[in-house]
Amino acid sequence: MPLWQKMMIGLARSASVTRLMQESRYMGRFARRFVGGRDGDEGLARARALRERGLSASLFYLGEYVADPAEIEATRRALSGVAQGLGQAGLDVHLSVDPTQLGAMISWDACRGNVAALARDVAENGRGGRDVLMLDMEDSSVTEPTLDLYHTLRAEGLPVAVTVQAYLHRTEGDLARLVADGARVRLVKGAFAEPGRVAVTGRAERDEAYRRAIVTLLSPEARERGVYPVFGTHDHRMAAFAEHVAQVNGWQRDRWEVEMLLGVRPAWQRELADRGVSVRLYLPFGRDWWPYSIRRVGENPANLGFVFRSMASGAE
Structure with missing residues (x-):
């Protein structure tokens, strides 16, 4: 680093x-x-403003590695309120959460209960389109339980999605299962300082791992199984590669997305959207x-x- x-x-x-x-x-x-704002109301206002510019949003309540039960409950309430507000505004009810901000630091059973409750909020307030609770992926120590959490809630019919990190050695196998499941998957390169036994460490190797994962998520099999790929990247080369693979394999533009962080490369965000690419911004809100x-x-x-x-x- x-x-x-x-x-x-x-x-x-x-x-x-x-x-x-x-x-x-x-x-x-x-x-x-x-x-996006210091509270849910400001976050919702920012999401509405983005929609007027042709950009979608995924709202995230700021905080991570939380062990205080009161703060965990405050996070859950904030996101529940945002889910209701998004639905009332006619926007995608699209939330992002870190498992470690919803109880994983206490127990994964507690986390599962909180995440399931939020997923039900998404289902109740959404319109059945791009409404989803996206599980963010943190360091490799929580990769396995996060994926287990996704598969458990998915089996219960809840609208959940999961993030995978291309640079992990295990990702190829994880993606194979997710494609078979017809999952909604956010693909990122991976930014944690993982050891070589866990992840590739060179920049060129990370890029190549990301390209391979793009090919997997935009394969004809993935399209037929109903996979919804989300490419989390600010690298124009990767976005261009995804556009190329999607076109070659017959993907419609409204069946995959590019996701970027609010405030990063805004001109390029606009350029992609103007070109017909579905663009979503990761929109954090909160005091911290x-x-x-x-x-x-x-x-x-x-x-x-x-x-x-x-x-x-x-x-x-």
């Missing part, structure tokens, strides 16, 4: 820096670039915006300019 990224992760994990930044009246513009936002700076140092401009402007 580059030194710059390690520095930004250190800032993200610092409680004192987080408190200072989140209390600053100068950082509103910086937060707004990467975060600093750790998430500064990680985005770690991924692209150019984003540091937004920090300085926000502090200089004094805009909220």
Whole structure:
């Protein structure tokens, strides 16, 4: 991991820096670039604004690795309220959740109960189209139980989807099962610092693993089984490759998506949407915006300019 990224992760994990930044009246513009709002109402307003521009959203309540039962319940309530709001607005009831923010740090039984409740909220408020509860994928220590959670809830007929990381050695086998299941799958390259026994570590190898996974998810078999691929990427080469494979294998444009983070490469997001590609933005909301936002700076140092401009402007 580059030194710059390690520095930004250190800032993200610092409680004192987080408190200072989140209390600053100068950082509103910086937060707004990467975060959809400080509460569910602001997140919903941002999702409606995106829809007017032809972009969809997946809402995520900020927080991870939560062991406090009160905070877990607050997360569940926030997302439940957003599910209702999305349905009332006629938008996709599309939520993203980390298992570790919904009880996995206490027990996977507790997590399963909370996730199942949210999936039922999605089903009750959605219209049956692209309405889904997407399970985010965290570090490799929780890969197996997260996939088990997906398969359990899927077998119960709940509208769930799961994220897989292309760089893991196990992903080829996981995708084979998910394709056979006709799953909705979000594919990402993988960003955790995993050892070589768990994942490929070189950039070229990660790219090649992602291309192989694209081919699997856009295969004729996947299309026939009703798979819905979501390609989480900011790499224009990977998106172009997915477009090519989809066209060759006869996929309709409304049967797969490209997903990106709010605030990252907005001009390209618009370009893809104008070209007819279904684009969804990962839209986080909540009070704890600093750790998430500064990680985005770690991924692209150019984003540091937004920090300085926000502090200089004094805009909220």
